[in-house]
Amino acid sequence: xxxxxxxxxxxxxxxxxxxxxRRWVGVATTLIxxxxxxxxxxxxxxxxxxxxxxxxxxxxxxxxxxxxAAWDKVVLAFGALIRGSLGSWGAVTETTxxxxxLICAGLGVGLAFRAGLFNIGGQGQAIWGAIVxxxxxxxLTGVPMALHIPLALICAIAFGAAWxxxxxxxxxxxxxxxxxxxxxxxxxxxxLLGYFLITPLFQMPGRTDPISPQVEWTAVLPxxxxxxxxxxxxxxLLAAFAVWWLLERTTLGFQIRAVGxxxxxxxxxxxxxxxxxxxxMSLAGGLAGLAGAQMVLAPTLLTSYPPQLSSGIVGGVxxxxxxxxxxxxxRPLGIVGAGLLFGAxxxxxxxxxxxxxxxxxxxxxxxxLIVLFVAAPKFVTWLVPALRDRRSARPASAPKSKKEVSA
Amino acid sequence: MxxxxxxxxLRLEGITKRFGALTANDSITVDLVPxxxxxLLGENGAGKSTLMNILYGLLEADDGTISIGDxxxxxxxxxxxxxxxxxxxxxxxxxxxxxxxAENLVLGREPGSFGLLDLGAARKKVRELSDxxxxxxxxxxxxxxxxxxxxxxxxxxxxxxxxxxxxxxDEPTAVLTPQEIDExxxxxxxxxxxxxxxxxxxxxxxxxxxxxxxxxxxxxGKVVGRAEPSASESELAELMVGRAVNLxxxxxxxxxxxxxxxxxxxxxxxxxxxxxxxxLDLTVEGGEVLCVAGVQxxxxxxxxxxxxxxxxxxxxxxxxxxxxITHAPPKQTIAAGLGFVPEDRQRDGxxxxxxxAENLVLxxxQEFANSGNLKLKDISRNAKERIEEFDIRTSGEDQFVKALSxxxxxxxxxxxxxSRPLSLLIANQPTxxxxxxxxxxxxxxxxxxxxxxxxxxxxxxxxxxxxxxADRIAVMYRGGIVGVVPPDTPREVLGLMMAGIRQxxxxxxxxDD
Numbered sequence: 001x002x003x004x005x006x007x008x009x010x011x012x013x014x015x016x017x018x019x020x021x022r023r024w025v026g027v028a029t030t031l032i033x034x035x036x037x038x039x040x041x042x043x044x045x046x047x048x049x050x051x052x053x054x055x056x057x058x059x060x061x062x063x064x065x066x067x068x069a070a071w072d073k074v075v076l077a078f079g080a081l082i083r084g085s086l087g088s089w090g091a092v093t094e095t096t097x098x099x100x101x102l103i104c105a106g107l108g109v110g111l112a113f114r115a116g117l118f119n120i121g122g123q124g125q126a127i128w129g130a131i132v133x134x135x136x137x138x139x140l141t142g143v144p145m146a147l148h149i150p151l152a153l154i155c156a157i158a159f160g161a162a163w164x165x166x167x168x169x170x171x172x173x174x175x176x177x178x179x180x181x182x183x184x185x186x187x188x189x190x191x192l193l194g195y196f197l198i199t200p201l202f203q204m205p206g207r208t209d210p211i212s213p214q215v216e217w218t219a220v221l222p223x224x225x226x227x228x229x230x231x232x233x234x235x236x237l238l239a240a241f242a243v244w245w246l247l248e249r250t251t252l253g254f255q256i257r258a259v260g261x262x263x264x265x266x267x268x269x270x271x272x273x274x275x276x277x278x279x280x281m282s283l284a285g286g287l288a289g290l291a292g293a294q295m296v297l298a299p300t301l302l303t304s305y306p307p308q309l310s311s312g313i314v315g316g317v318x319x320x321x322x323x324x325x326x327x328x329x330x331r332p333l334g335i336v337g338a339g340l341l342f343g344a345x346x347x348x349x350x351x352x353x354x355x356x357x358x359x360x361x362x363x364x365x366x367x368x369l370i371v372l373f374v375a376a377p378k379f380v381t382w383l384v385p386a387l388r389d390r391r392s393a394r395p396a397s398a399p400k401s402k403k404e405v406s407a
Numbered sequence: 408m409x410x411x412x413x414x415x416x417l418r419l420e421g422i423t424k425r426f427g428a429l430t431a432n433d434s435i436t437v438d439l440v441p442x443x444x445x446x447l448l449g450e451n452g453a454g455k456s457t458l459m460n461i462l463y464g465l466l467e468a469d470d471g472t473i474s475i476g477d478x479x480x481x482x483x484x485x486x487x488x489x490x491x492x493x494x495x496x497x498x499x500x501x502x503x504x505x506x507x508x509a510e511n512l513v514l515g516r517e518p519g520s521f522g523l524l525d526l527g528a529a530r531k532k533v534r535e536l537s538d539x540x541x542x543x544x545x546x547x548x549x550x551x552x553x554x555x556x557x558x559x560x561x562x563x564x565x566x567x568x569x570x571x572x573x574x575x576x577d578e579p580t581a582v583l584t585p586q587e588i589d590e591x592x593x594x595x596x597x598x599x600x601x602x603x604x605x606x607x608x609x610x611x612x613x614x615x616x617x618x619x620x621x622x623x624x625x626x627x628g629k630v631v632g633r634a635e636p637s638a639s640e641s642e643l644a645e646l647m648v649g650r651a652v653n654l655x656x657x658x659x660x661x662x663x664x665x666x667x668x669x670x671x672x673x674x675x676x677x678x679x680x681x682x683x684x685x686x687l688d689l690t691v692e693g694g695e696v697l698c699v700a701g702v703q704x705x706x707x708x709x710x711x712x713x714x715x716x717x718x719x720x721x722x723x724x725x726x727x728x729x730x731x732i733t734h735a736p737p738k739q740t741i742a743a744g745l746g747f748v749p750e751d752r753q754r755d756g757x758x759x760x761x762x763x764a765e766n767l768v769l770x771x772x773q774e775f776a777n778s779g780n781l782k783l784k785d786i787s788r789n790a791k792e793r794i795e796e797f798d799i800r801t802s803g804e805d806q807f808v809k810a811l812s813x814x815x816x817x818x819x820x821x822x823x824x825x826s827r828p829l830s831l832l833i834a835n836q837p838t839x840x841x842x843x844x845x846x847x848x849x850x851x852x853x854x855x856x857x858x859x860x861x862x863x864x865x866x867x868x869x870x871x872x873x874x875x876x877a878d879r880i881a882v883m884y885r886g887g888i889v890g891v892v893p894p895d896t897p898r899e900v901l902g903l904m905m906a907g908i909r910q911x912x913x914x915x916x917x918x919d920d
Contacts, residue, residue, distance in 0.1 A: 269741075270742075
């Protein structure tokens with residue numbers, strides 16, 4: 001019996017009591033994974049602080065000192081994390097700004113995953129979005145904003161889609177595994193970005209380092225004055241809704257899901273698995289391209305202008321997107337939630353390392369732990385037996401993978 | 408192992424198992440007596456496999472006890488079940504295809520010392536057991552290269568190597584050819600005569616009557632009766648299904664309406680590039696059922712797949728109502744009116760993680776959509792109608808198809824294919840792994856489709872099915888047609904034709920005997 005069907009059975013377990021839905025267990029498992037990740041993060045925080053550790057040296061004579069210091073440290077750090085992400089209107093908008101590209105790229109990974117494709121190529125697709133978005137942003141002048149922004153975004157999406165589509169095409173026509181091809185395409189995109197930045201087409205006049213000119217103000221995404229809440233966040237939410245609609249309510253989404261679950265049956269039913277693969281990878285690439293464009297067109301708080309295109313412009317958004325999609329279980333709503341969470345951690349992480357002197361890698365560590373725990377639900381249910389339903393959990397270990405529940 | 412391996416009775420008493428509102432086993436009591444073959448007879452979904460999974464420690468009963476002699480067992484894992492002498496031959500083999508027979512045999516209990524694998528001992532064991540029970544298994548053969556029937560014997564070997572006194576065979580004949588079934592029956596008898604207790608789970612009446620010493624019939628989780636092996640097939644079927652079952656298919660003479668499917672020099676290569684269908688000429692008329700009979704693996708499945716368009720046709724032509732469909736992909740052949748019931752429904756027939764409603768429109772979602780947007784209400788209404796029409800036993804149209812029994816899964820596939828006008832219906836093993844009650848229903852629907860003027864091509868390895876459905880029988884052997892014969896052709900002649908002997912010679916040989 002597969003994991004899914006075992007979980008499915010939870011729904012009907014225990015007659016007489018209210019049915020515990022699979023979704024409830026999923027949400028609870030995710031929440032517990034979050035708590036666990038923060039707990040482990042707190043331990044790391046404590047042991048990496050020399051002041052606190054020194055108090056543990058005389059733990060047995062005065063345990064209160066060490067425990068008190070550890071507690072203070074944790075409260076200070078997580079307090080700063082929350083203040084930096086939710087503590088003020090400015091902090092909240094910083095969270096939305098950080099979450100915007102994560103949501104878009106995460107949708108790209110999630111969509112591909114629903115088609116049974118593991119899209120590691122969000123990074124390369126986002127790089128193309130950034131390249132094209134920035135180029136249109138700074139090279140076109142005198143274009144009205146109502147034209148400039150849509151043009152930049154659409155072209156960025158198109159290039160991201162093409163870059164994703166290449167991997168889809170290779171898979172459909174030659175069987176090349178998308179994990180390998182997208183990783184390679186990431187390297188190629190990164191290399192091309194570095195090369196473009198030292199060509200006259202991209203390099204800022206008068207500069208010797210690889211950096212592009214500032215984009216025109218007509219290409220900067222409008223924002224709520226004095227905050228970082230910009231139009232891109234709205235686009236991300238729209239994209240999430242569009243992906244949900246596509247997957248659940250359209251024939252194309254029906255085909256994507258069918259191919260993702262069982263390509264053999266999809267083919268037998270007359271669907272073209274190759275075509276669906278190419279389309280899904282293109283859509284995924286387009287979403288990642290949108291994420292890349294948002295990173296070069298969204299204004300920063302201080303300058304009111306976006307950062308200039310440079311070799312590290314997209315950071316690790318393509319890889320963060322994988323964790324966002326995993327945490328969001330490839331569901332659009334889940335991805336929005338996961339994107340906001342990781343956005344909040346990025347926003348608050350800066351405050352945390354500034355105020356509590358925690359290592360700057362700590363937020364990355366906690367993110368990684370969240371994903372690790374989410375990816376290992378068995379571990380979480382092992383730690384928290386209340387989530388485990390013995391009678392329903394047992395068949396999951398049964399070797400008969402395809403037997404009917406009631407057989 | 409001694410001559411009489413055990414004399415203690417394994418007793419399952421009052422076993423109850425619930426999955427939510429469904430009671431899969433309702434206080435079932437069964438005795439496995441050494442030296443006897445006990446048949447558990449029941450339709451798919453009756454609760455036989457649940458019961459055996461409880462016995463094998465894979466599921467825990469809500470109520471009831473399992474004991475050997477006076478000793479009560481607490482089987483919380485298959486390891487404990489094995490230690491108690493219970494062996495299981497699974498329906499879906501638990502073998503690692505890229506390992507040899509000997510390697511598979513030692514899986515989980517690797518002999519040898521200091522972490523070194525002593526395969527020599529395993530090889531010896533395979534030879535010894537293989538000789539003793541005339542299993543004819545080569546310890547060094549890779550499992551993936553073995554025919555299905557031999558793979559099953561490896562499963563039996565695994566249980567025997569573990570010194571199982573109580574052997575459970577879970578639907579062992581579903582994947583075997585008639586000849587392999589006979590061989591399996593011999594093996595079961597030999598094991599019984601040695602003093603082992605055999606539990607044989609099946610829904611095939613013919614087999615039950617051939618080997619059973621005791622018969623327990625289970626329906627909807629309850630023991631509904633015990634029968635003598637001398638009981639007739641229709642008596643058993645009635646007990647099993649709960650009503651009188653018509654084992655014969657009622658049908659009139661075919662009203663042939665001219666050639667619809669025409670194959671000329673049809674040649675197909677499999678994915679590895681081997682020619683598996685070789686210059687085949689065949690026609691199917693509207694209003695008739697043509698059955699392609701043959702031993703599994705003689706190109707029948709590839710013929711069906713190539714007509715659908717999932718295997719490449721390397722030479723020849725196929726026309727459907729005059730339209731060339733030789734190289735048409737599935738989308739086009741389906742649009743041309745081809746209904747297709749695949750051989751392996753789990754793999755090709757449906758998406759297990761889709762609801763019944765979604766699976767019922769799998770081959771034509773665009774017909775239930777408005778400019779690309781699915782009309783969920785229509786999909787749901789369609790599902791309700793098909794569930795009603797095809798008597799699909801389910802809690803609702805939103806249930807995942809993987810949670811249905813085999814017979815109901817097949818009804819979903821057939822309901823989808825038959826719910827639109829067809830010019831050709833291809834059904835590959837339409838009733839494999841399907842219970843008696845459902846077989847009757849599926850056969851009836853296929854004949855109804857024939858009577859609508861559709862050309863029907865059935866691929867089946869079960870001669871019972873071929874005889875009851877066919878208006879003409881084409882026997883395939885090594886990618887070619889040995890001959891096309893009428894349905895009243897004697898079984899012996901069909902059997903010889905399936906071995907590649909032409910009909911005229913076959914008739915001579917059969918009459919010589």
